[in-house]
Amino acid sequence: MKKQLIRNLQVGDEVETQALVLECNRGNYSAPHRAGEFFLKLNLGDVSGSIKAILWDTAGMKELPRKGDVIFLRGDVTDYYGPQVVIAELRKLDPEKVNRSFFQPVSERDPREMLRELKEVINKEIQHPHLKLLLLSFFNEQEFTRRFALAPAARTIHHNYCGGLLEHTLEVIKICRYFVSLYPDHLRLELLLTGAILHDVGKIEEYDPASLSFEFSDRGKLVGHISIGKEMLDRKINQIPEFPVQLKLELEHMILSHHGMREWGSPEIPKTIHAFALFHADLVSARLNQFVRLMEKRPPGEGEWTEWDRYLERSIYLKKPVDEI
């Protein structure tokens, strides 16, 4: 099905495309002879941007579009305090069948390639039998792997795009591997990498997989990815015979404490060197990505400072210190 990017729509264009309904409000007609009738004011979006739209004639519609729906629409771009689509035809699409990449931003690297890289870590670097069994019990499961490869790492802060979870996980793996090189006597590579690979697995249930805008699932809001991840770990370990108790304890602790502080959602703070290292690897990956995303959001030619970011609580200075470096 045809797809025009919203960013490219101009006044005067004919439109025939798919879009995500971001907002949908009714408007009532004031003329007495149209009492009870109404029109729809919509805000439509895709991966490239958003646009206003209006649907005047709703009389014959069986089912009205709702926030979160994907629709097919046909119409014209007019100007009403900026461009606005006057919709001539509208119908809902099956969200399972649309091309999600039309609506969701994706990581720069191909998720399949990143997944291959992750599996290579498991195959080549993890020799410990129980750790290897544990990791394979996750990544040999097709549905888990599919969702893991598509999930974002966060909703609004860092790695907030499809494949972001995978990208973030690979980054945390790298940083952990680096920490082992700094403290080889204290950190065990295989254990730390296992923690790195699994620390955010709960995220695949924290986001509503049906949502094209990375909305949290109910369970994500009520249980959270840390406790979901702990539950997924329990389930897998319970299926592995004679999994060492002490090893389970360490892995549980790593997942539960990886946010580092109670205020940040970890029910316990890191009390082992592996949990402490994992927390810092996660922190560094998340924070640098967050900073770089803000830098990249700046509209070009708009001065040396980004806009204020409420998560980082600052603007960023972008001017290069010297060009030749």
Next chain:
Amino acid sequence: MKKQLIRNLQVGDEVETQALVLECNRGNYSAPHRAGEFFLKLNLGDVSGSIKAILWDTAGMKELPRKGDVIFLRGDVTDYYGPQVVIAELRKLDPEKVNRSFFQPVSERDPREMLRELKEVINKEIQHPHLKLLLLSFFNEQEFTRRFALAPAARTIHHNYCGGLLEHTLEVIKICRYFVSLYPDHLRLELLLTGAILHDVGKIEEYDPASLSFEFSDRGKLVGHISIGKEMLDRKINQIPEFPVQLKLELEHMILSHHGMREWGSPEIPKTIHAFALFHADLVSARLNQFVRLMEKRPPGEGEWTEWDRYLERSIYLKKPVDEI
């Protein structure tokens, strides 16, 4: 075996009793001809108090006593900056065989009676089939029930005695029942009582059952009773066929959020009315008990104010406003 309460020991008494080793330090002899020899300075305790002790002759001992051991001792109470036992004979006891009530404070009410009361709540007030099955799957398990009945509710703050967990749980049940009477349209009695009964089950693994002084277990410190409780809940629910998904979600959320704030160790804050009510019931039970315990600790005839309490961050004024009320 004979037991003399430490509180009752007086200078001049002969001693033959059991005691818990609270501290144990070596002292070196300074005389050149005794180089390499040492004596032991101990601090011994039981449920009634603590006393200093000294063991001069350690030459023939195979195994030295250690902190946490229970010992049998024979000796005399002398005076050395206060009473001090000079030990003539000392041997370790099997901690599994000692009478724990010699060492641990216990609730005023008999745990068996409290357990009966709790089971009656389950039998009489919970009709919902899945909730009833769930509760019975816990309390029909003998080992669980035994540990539940003996556990304290906290180490130093509130209900810190054997049977304290049971006493606290019954209190939270009562307060919850009361809340349902305040908001009958919003709170479902059976669901809230189930949450009240299960909210602290993780405590039975948070404390080291072998410890006579309610020390935390390693898992208690690394995972915590909230996540342990969630894990126990998962395990039980998984064994119940067709347990409603929505009901599981509510119960998980109640356990995870019952500390009310992230700073207080809950990975999520209460977002349902049942979780919110449970948090307040738990808070009120814990805080009132904590306050009353501090009031009761005051040595009689020692003024109108208790000592400063670092958990409550205050002293308490004890003078009665009017005697005749």
Next chain:
Amino acid sequence: MKKQLIRNLQVGDEVETQALVLECNRGNYSAPHRAGEFFLKLNLGDVSGSIKAILWDTAGMKELPRKGDVIFLRGDVTDYYGPQVVIAELRKLDPEKVNRSFFQPVSERDPREMLRELKEVINKEIQHPHLKLLLLSFFNEQEFTRRFALAPAARTIHHNYCGGLLEHTLEVIKICRYFVSLYPDHLRLELLLTGAILHDVGKIEEYDPASLSFEFSDRGKLVGHISIGKEMLDRKINQIPEFPVQLKLELEHMILSHHGMREWGSPEIPKTIHAFALFHADLVSARLNQFVRLMEKRPPGEGEWTEWDRYLERSIYLKKPVDEI
């Protein structure tokens, strides 16, 4: 005088009703021949909602309506980005003479009935002569009782409707009575109930009695209901001969410390068991009401989550865990 509820007004309706002026701004005419003239853009409200309104012709008006005024108006509902009343006639009403229930939400229970219940508590449960005299000195005063019965318990957070203070006070009484059943050896029923009844009396001066939207009085903002309540208590006690000093001290402390923490406006924290119990009873009543109010505000059919609430700092999940419970 006729009253149409704003919530029911529809485009095309003729209007003849009373309303509260929530906002009132002038608009200038741009045509040169109308220089100096202006129209009024208003926002009008009543207990059921609010609506925009416009008054084109202000030429002959002696006195313009102001925020907080109650007006009579006649006009038509038109559509201008939603319904808007075009006012044909407008005049101010004497706020003392309007039916306040048109403008202020009221408690579900009849204030007179609640007042009867409160007086029964005083009559039946308080036997101590000084406490009884004290309570009667408040509630035998007609003007006090009238204002107490009409006041809200808070402006925006909890029990924010006429009769809310009474409803909240009765709830705190109940919770206190319940606490006495938990700790009968430490809590004196009559003293705690007296504190419960009087803890918020200062609220009747904290709100401007003339305001239909529960605005704070100047004194409410500069002195606050806690210190006003303390002052009212002093005044009453001074009139009772031989009121026991120790009893006065306890009551003063209960009123001053009932917010529990300095950050929450109490100049002292609770240092007696009665003050501590009262604080928790007040907390529980306020917080549960606040939570339930948010639940009830949800527009039906609008998903499983309420909107974000800035006081509770959360959205609430509303889906029922199981229908049959």
Next chain:
Amino acid sequence: MKKQLIRNLQVGDEVETQALVLECNRGNYSAPHRAGEFFLKLNLGDVSGSIKAILWDTAGMKELPRKGDVIFLRGDVTDYYGPQVVIAELRKLDPEKVNRSFFQPVSERDPREMLRELKEVINKEIQHPHLKLLLLSFFNEQEFTRRFALAPAARTIHHNYCGGLLEHTLEVIKICRYFVSLYPDHLRLELLLTGAILHDVGKIEEYDPASLSFEFSDRGKLVGHISIGKEMLDRKINQIPEFPVQLKLELEHMILSHHGMREWGSPEIPKTIHAFALFHADLVSARLNQFVRLMEKRPPGEGEWTEWDRYLERSIYLKKPVDEI
């Protein structure tokens, strides 16, 4: 009665003096034939310092000394891990009759002179009839004035000596007068000075007048000087006919808000310019005094830094930047 300063006592001295009992503990005799007998270990203090003491023979004593008592004692200074008085004779003194200056530090300036200065402020600078009447109603009362002149301004932080309240009040007056010179259009001298004079009157009830070590009274701990001050203000104003309502409101607000923040014990924050100025004058007087007291506590010749002060949360650097300045 004779008085030797404790600071001057040396090993070998005969002692015959008065002292304040800072601590008093029983010690039991260990010898079997003395079972039931005990001795007393005391810590004695006066304005100059403290010393250990021991009383071996308590057999014939009718009443034991207690913490806070003033005693007459006779004995000898011996050496036992430092100087220690062996008491031969001990009897309690009537605290009302002792010379308090033996035990309590006093301000450098004579309280009577400071009081004269304060009264001159009232006489010469306050012309407004109601303010003058109000101030005189306080300072014409002899008992009030006596206690005001002797009270400290704080227990441990600033102006913590007899006459300290008076000294602090005069300082706040001066700073307020200075603020009026900075903002003459916004600040009324007479009103601000009245607030300055009265802001801490509640302190005279916050400290136990009988205590020689500035202990808080029960009421001081349960009600606090801010609310006590407000109560004293109410009482005086109620006796003045036709005291302007608006003026009362301003004065109440000044007293209640003079700690500036809720965390610092003010139930309301300053919301008028006079309250705001008073808060800053109080803050500056208290903080500078606190800093200077710490500077003066340094033992001479002990390096360039004072000890750590837990109230100021710092050590102070004392080296003079240049000698000739």
Next chain:
Amino acid sequence: MKKQLIRNLQVGDEVETQALVLECNRGNYSAPHRAGEFFLKLNLGDVSGSIKAILWDTAGMKELPRKGDVIFLRGDVTDYYGPQVVIAELRKLDPEKVNRSFFQPVSERDPREMLRELKEVINKEIQHPHLKLLLLSFFNEQEFTRRFALAPAARTIHHNYCGGLLEHTLEVIKICRYFVSLYPDHLRLELLLTGAILHDVGKIEEYDPASLSFEFSDRGKLVGHISIGKEMLDRKINQIPEFPVQLKLELEHMILSHHGMREWGSPEIPKTIHAFALFHADLVSARLNQFVRLMEKRPPGEGEWTEWDRYLERSIYLKKPVDEI
């Protein structure tokens, strides 16, 4: 060049004036035959206020106006949801040549007069040779003095107008002089006044001198006035032969710590009496000015309370307690 104050513009007026561009956004034409063309929606300001403006025809413009530019404009005031200038002619002005007082608020006192007062302090009160040399090395430099006299003391909080830095510095000097009178034994006048004069010199680089709306410079945001001031101090002291090391240390410390707390931007807290006094003088000057500015912003006849101020976190009550005082 002619200047009409924006506050005075009325619908129907012809406009010929200068203005500062506060905002500038493009609007696209929707008609197909005008594709690619655009108009400008501006917000224009001067010292008296701001107004909307529109420029329909941008076809011939070489350079578009940008935020921060000063422009000359000609046009008419029309009404479009309030007054709006339709611009007929627009051209950019050289910001160096405009009369800054058209755009920036200025202190009430003449900066030259305040500068004279400051220099008199240096001449008459500072005798210490090194301190005098240091101060003169700043104030004998013409460019420094010019910028010092024009700078604001802060952007939005206090003394936020041209000459504000000078006014604030003189006020801090006065308060410091007053503190010396309170603690003459501990504070050296010449040293404290030197610190007062220099404490904010870094502000002249913290603000962009070209900006008519007191924008921060890049260096102001990245280094801050405290570290810039320290750097300026170093530079001057390095040029004075044999400047005493100890005196440099004290001055450095005073500048670095004058915000009093790390959270407020001081890398060290005040640890000398001079630094401590300077911090409080700065605090008092800034806070009182901030409070008074808020009082003065109130539109007359608009009730007794100012609007909410997010820096002071309060509204201010303005009603005078008694008129006759």
Next chain:
Amino acid sequence: MKKQLIRNLQVGDEVETQALVLECNRGNYSAPHRAGEFFLKLNLGDVSGSIKAILWDTAGMKELPRKGDVIFLRGDVTDYYGPQVVIAELRKLDPEKVNRSFFQPVSERDPREMLRELKEVINKEIQHPHLKLLLLSFFNEQEFTRRFALAPAARTIHHNYCGGLLEHTLEVIKICRYFVSLYPDHLRLELLLTGAILHDVGKIEEYDPASLSFEFSDRGKLVGHISIGKEMLDRKINQIPEFPVQLKLELEHMILSHHGMREWGSPEIPKTIHAFALFHADLVSARLNQFVRLMEKRPPGEGEWTEWDRYLERSIYLKKPVDEI
């Protein structure tokens, strides 16, 4: 001169060694015939531990030892509540001439080797002419380099041993190099490494070089290493002709903001990607070292948990999850 490690001293040993005076207090003789005489109670330390000591005869001493002195002593180890040296002979040593490694812990790696590594970074990785000149202007200065190589990185928290600053700096360099590999498009290697090398140069003045126990210098306490580092940077840059302004700004900002938050002593927070990366590299190096130091402090065979650490606010769990990993 002979050196016996304090850790090895045993009761009965003859002692002839050097030691650092950690504490020194006078004790007075109580016998009347020795009035005015005194003995010394000392606490002596070296790199291996500390021991009590006593010097009975002080009559002929010209100069008493003081805290911080290094002494030569001769005597015997006796037993008095543990080992105690009875000193027969004691004399002060010139602190400049003692072997500092007897008293100060040193890094595991040889400082000269680490210095070589650091210089290689400068030589091989920094090509940019101004950055190279800047770094060489520091490290070509012999005295700077000597002090840099001997300084600790912190007093009590991390890398608290001679050579610690160098070790920490090399670690930060490595982490920064790693960050560049993560974000090659955003981070410039040479600039970030320059910031890493210079970020803590101020530390060489923050510690008193004469102190054998890493005491802060006065300037360290009053100015702090962040502002001292900024000053050193300014001084060097001023000597390099045509150092680019923009590059200076970036380097200043990196040094000032490397503690990341105002509460942690940075007057500005990181607002460039290089400053942000440097802050995280510093944080990770410091925190991991701090954690590992605590792990290594555990006495062997003393359970699975370290003691409580007040800086990390936790105990650490040390049990290895599986032995074979």
